[in-house]
Structures are given as structure tokens and as C-alpha cells.
Amino acid sequence: MSVRRSSGLIGALALALALTGCGSSGNAADPAGRAGAENRTRVFAADNGKITIPAAPKRVVATGYAVPALIEAGAPLVGISTWKRGEPMMGKEALAAYNKLPKVAGEQATETNYEAVAAAEPDLIVIGVPAPVLGDIDVKRLESIAPVVAIGPTVPSAWRDLSRRQADAAGALKQFDTVQAAYEAKAAELAKKYKDALAPLKFGHVGSYGEAAKGTFQREFSGSWGTNVAENIGASYYGQVKKPGPGSKGVSEYPSLEELPASLGAADAVTYSVKADGSLPESVKYVMESELWKNLPAVKAGKAFPIRHTEAATYGQAVQTLEAIDTAFAPLLKQ
Amino acid sequence: MTPAGRASRAGSVRPAPQAALLAGGLLLLAVVAVLSTGVGARPVPPAEVVRALVDFQGTDDHVIVRNVRAPRALLAVAVGAALAVAGALIQTLARNPLAEPGILGVTAGAGFAVTVGSALGLAAGQAGQLGFAIAGSVCAALLVAAIGRTSPLRLVLAGVALTAVLSGVALGMRLMLPDVFDVYRFWSVGSLAAREQAPLALPLAAIGACLLGALLLSRSLDALTLGESVAHTLGAGVTRVRTATLVLITVLTGAATAVAGPILFIGLVVPHLVRRAAAGSALWLLLHAMVLGPVLLLLADIGSRVLLPTGEVPVAIVTAFLGGPVLIRSVRRHGEGSL
Numbered sequence: 001m002s003v004r005r006s007s008g009l010i011g012a013l014a015l016a017l018a019l020t021g022c023g024s025s026g027n028a029a030d031p032a033g034r035a036g037a038e039n040r041t042r043v044f045a046a047d048n049g050k051i052t053i054p055a056a057p058k059r060v061v062a063t064g065y066a067v068p069a070l071i072e073a074g075a076p077l078v079g080i081s082t083w084k085r086g087e088p089m090m091g092k093e094a095l096a097a098y099n100k101l102p103k104v105a106g107e108q109a110t111e112t113n114y115e116a117v118a119a120a121e122p123d124l125i126v127i128g129v130p131a132p133v134l135g136d137i138d139v140k141r142l143e144s145i146a147p148v149v150a151i152g153p154t155v156p157s158a159w160r161d162l163s164r165r166q167a168d169a170a171g172a173l174k175q176f177d178t179v180q181a182a183y184e185a186k187a188a189e190l191a192k193k194y195k196d197a198l199a200p201l202k203f204g205h206v207g208s209y210g211e212a213a214k215g216t217f218q219r220e221f222s223g224s225w226g227t228n229v230a231e232n233i234g235a236s237y238y239g240q241v242k243k244p245g246p247g248s249k250g251v252s253e254y255p256s257l258e259e260l261p262a263s264l265g266a267a268d269a270v271t272y273s274v275k276a277d278g279s280l281p282e283s284v285k286y287v288m289e290s291e292l293w294k295n296l297p298a299v300k301a302g303k304a305f306p307i308r309h310t311e312a313a314t315y316g317q318a319v320q321t322l323e324a325i326d327t328a329f330a331p332l333l334k335q
Numbered sequence: 336m337t338p339a340g341r342a343s344r345a346g347s348v349r350p351a352p353q354a355a356l357l358a359g360g361l362l363l364l365a366v367v368a369v370l371s372t373g374v375g376a377r378p379v380p381p382a383e384v385v386r387a388l389v390d391f392q393g394t395d396d397h398v399i400v401r402n403v404r405a406p407r408a409l410l411a412v413a414v415g416a417a418l419a420v421a422g423a424l425i426q427t428l429a430r431n432p433l434a435e436p437g438i439l440g441v442t443a444g445a446g447f448a449v450t451v452g453s454a455l456g457l458a459a460g461q462a463g464q465l466g467f468a469i470a471g472s473v474c475a476a477l478l479v480a481a482i483g484r485t486s487p488l489r490l491v492l493a494g495v496a497l498t499a500v501l502s503g504v505a506l507g508m509r510l511m512l513p514d515v516f517d518v519y520r521f522w523s524v525g526s527l528a529a530r531e532q533a534p535l536a537l538p539l540a541a542i543g544a545c546l547l548g549a550l551l552l553s554r555s556l557d558a559l560t561l562g563e564s565v566a567h568t569l570g571a572g573v574t575r576v577r578t579a580t581l582v583l584i585t586v587l588t589g590a591a592t593a594v595a596g597p598i599l600f601i602g603l604v605v606p607h608l609v610r611r612a613a614a615g616s617a618l619w620l621l622l623h624a625m626v627l628g629p630v631l632l633l634l635a636d637i638g639s640r641v642l643l644p645t646g647e648v649p650v651a652i653v654t655a656f657l658g659g660p661v662l663i664r665s666v667r668r669h670g671e672g673s674l
Binding site: 216256261289 | 377399
């Protein structure tokens, strides 16, 4: 056998082996190859530490604030908690998806159905509840089902970063970025439109989480639920919490109704949260039916504006908030 | 004390000292009421309080006094008087110094109705809660009266049993329905805060009419305290008096609970505090209770506003702290009471 022939044989064998190898990695009938691609993982920094999660999750369970964020981002959801407060702000498609998905938990963290979570066979669980509420969830039990990433809200305005991290964990950033871009374009447009009207005004906000039965109202400051979207178009909310606490207590407080003049007397304009259908929540109605409200300089000057969808926690929902603010602030352009 | 002794003591009540005592109580009530309208999240000087009432200028201080605190003080007076008089009536009727208005199931009936109303989505606002609380109080009282009309002991047992059943069912509903629990939790801790915008005219008118009715019934109650057979001998219509007293207790407790939520201890404590001064006379017992009940509730309400630097404590919690020691004292002295 000549050296040349031997070399040709070896070359043919190597080529055959190489062709066989390429064929197996691209062959859908070969489970070993697909498993290799699907089993790729990455380390994700969450509230509960650095968690190893699938690089491209295929079956995701979401709870809390992660529910609207991941529905909007088009994540591959197989189970969610109920999220009644967000239902009025969901678009038709998002609401249809929300209704269709199996519910594996209720409104409260304590209402998590661990059997239902297991039955959904997730490869990733995204918990979107505040850190203190995590104690109500048996995270170890969930971790025995699938990797768990906890990404919960801190201050209200953090929903932007929060929803992005949730979408990132679920491998759904592409659609997320599209919706975010739409929001930012709309906010920039409105900021330009209201620049002159908003610049000289000091705003105050009455939120919907006051407790009429206790005679209190919710004053929201910069960075709170009722103010953070309006701030994106140039509204400036003055003041700060007297005794700040963690989370939302750093940007909102609950004074007695008797303190309404002291709290909002210096405001040039006042905004207040209303329900998605435009009606007044019980706590806001209590404030507005008081003579103290009617005595406020901003109210006397006709500068009290209702804002819908102040609970927005996703960019898609916040686009609706921007539209609501545009409608509410329209009279300012005529003054 | 024997019936004869009590009759003798009741007959020996001297009006002049009693009237002086009552006048002193009314003066104390006026002072506490003015103090109550000046103390709060936004302090208002006493002179400004008076000016707000007699020469309203529409300033923020005047609006707070006239639109927020004066209605609240009026509510405290009405609720305090209603609960204290209801307590005096039920203790006299049941001839039990530990009886209190809620023992007839009225409070539990109101709470059950508010729970059901919340579950149906109809008791979210103050007006809705008011309506359900009144309806629940009346239904519970009618049921207890129907079961226990034949004797005071049976009446009390029926009330306790119904309270247990209604409380248990309502608790179960609240545990299963978090939204219902959310609505109920504020109502369930009696408070006088933020009631100034509620529709109070009807409940307050009912309380006023019942207080008057209680005074008109006092002579018959004097006879009833001597025992049924003696009362019969004296010509009192025992069944009629008992029925009328039950109606008064029901309306007084039901209206007070409906407007302010469950406030315990006022109905238990006040009759004990004034019984010695009344010297066995139902009329003076009721009159003194009508004055001291509001004084105690106003003081508790002031305390509820200033005890915590972070905000108000519901007044029912303050009355519970005040009433607890008195209840213990009453239990220790049980058997020495003269009813």
C-alpha cells in the first residue's frame, strides 16, 4: 500500500467522520444534540442571590409583578398568579393571554399552590413580589421544582428596571425593548408638548391608597406610583416624606385629612389617582368631598387633575398612563 | 340587698343632690367636648374653636373645627350615651352586673351583615356599611328576642349562642375572601374617625328618640328591679316593659355600632360607675349614664388622637384599655352588686 493511498483512505475516513458529526448536531432526530443546546445555562443575579437558570427558558411560571411584565414581553409562560389589580390596564391580547393561562397562585403570596406549580412543569420560576413578602413563600419547595429568581419591587418607580430584569431572566428582551421604545417616544413627545406649561408648576399628588375609614389620605411624592410617569414628561412634584421608611414609605405618607392644608397648601397644581374607568376610589372621594380640599389654592385655581392608570408597572401599561395624563393636562395648554 | 331595701333606697333618692351631680357632669361634658374639638393632627387654640362655632370665617382651622371635629364630637356624645344607656338597660333587665349591650347578639349581627354585604360587593362605602350594620343588628335582636323572650337568663343564653354562631360564620367568610377581610378590618375596630361625611342623621335621630324613650320607661324599670312578682303586684306590665326595653337596647346598640363599629366596655363600665350615685333610681341611673358615657368616649377619643405620634389609634382600643381593669374589678366584686 502506498503512502499516498493510505493518506487518501485516512482522509476519506476523516471526511466521513466529520460529515457524520455535522449531521448529528443539526439533525432534529437526535435528542442528544438538542439537549445540548437547550441545557445551556447562565448565572442570573436576583434578589435571592446568583441563580443558575436556563439561557433560553421554555416553560416559565410567573407571580406578582412579573405577571404583567412577562405577558407583555411575550415570555413562554405556563402558569401565573392572579393579578386582578392589573386587569383593567391590560390590552385585549394581554388580557386574553392572562385569562387563558393556568393560575398557580392567588393575589397573596400565601395563596401559592405548590402542586399546581409542579404540575405546570416549569424550567424557570420568576417571583415578582417585594422582599418582605418572600417570607410567605416556601422558596425551597419551589426550588425543588425549578430554578427560582425573585425580582421584587423596591420603590415604585423601579418598575422600569424590575420589569426589564424579569423579561431578561425569562429570555424575552426583544419584545420588551420594542414596547419600551414606544413608551419613551411617547413620553418625549409629551414632554415637548407640555414643556412650557409644566415648567413653572409645583405639583402635589393624592394617591388612592389612603384609608377613608381612618380619616387619612395618601400624599405621594417624587418617584411614587402616582407621580413617576408624569415626571417623565416634566411634571415636578415637590416635598418629601416626613418620616421615610423602606420601599414605598420613602415616597409616600398617610397624614390625617386635617393635615391636607399643610401638606398640599403650597402646591400650584394637584393630581389625584382615579380608577381605570375614571371613577373616584373611596379614599380619594373622601378627600375631595371635604371642604379642606375645596379650600386648597390649587383647587380654587382650577388646577386639580385626575390621572388614570397610576398603578402602571410595565411600559405597555405606562403608555396608557401617558395618554391619560395627556387628556388630564390638556387644559393647561389653553391657559 | 333585699327588694324591700332597694325599694326603700329608690324611694329615698333626693332630687337636689342628684340634680347638682348631673349639672356637674354636664359641665364636665361641655369642657371635654371643647377640648375634643381643639385636639388633633392640627392643633387649634380653644379661642379659635369657639370662634369657629360662633363666627365661622371659612379658614382651614374653622373648617376643621366645624366640618370635621364638631361632627365627630357630636357622634361621640351620641354613641357614648347610646352604649351607656343600653348597658344600664340590659344590666337592669338581665339583673346581671356583667351584662353588656353586645350580649344580645346585636354587635355580632351587625358584623355578620357587614361581612355578607362586603362579600356581595354592596358594603364598600360608609353608607353601604351603615345600612348592612343596621339591618344585621335588627335581625339578630329579633331572633334573640324571639328565642329568649320568656326569661332574662334564656335571653342572655340565646344572645351568647347567636353571637358565637354569627361570629364564627363571618370569620370563616373573611378568612376565605381576602377582599372582604380588607373591607371588614376597618369597620371591626370601632372608631369615630372620618365619620363626618357619613349619613348620620337617621341613626342619631333614632338614638335621641330611644334615649327619651328610656327615660319614660324608668319608673317601670324601677318596679322591674324589685322582681317580677313584686312588679306585677305594683301593676307594672312586665312583658310590655321587657319588650320595650329590648327594643330600646337593640336600636341604641345597633345604631351606635352601625355608625362607629363595635365599641365595647362603655356599656359595661358606665352603669357601674354611676350606679352608686343613682342610689337605686332607674331614672337617675339613666340620666347619669347619658352624661358619663359621652364624657368617657370623648376622653377615649382624645386619647386615640394623641397616644401615638404616628397617627390615630381606633377609639375602641382605648376604651378596651380603660374598660379592662373595670371589668376585672366587677368580676372580683360580683355578688356585691345591687341590681
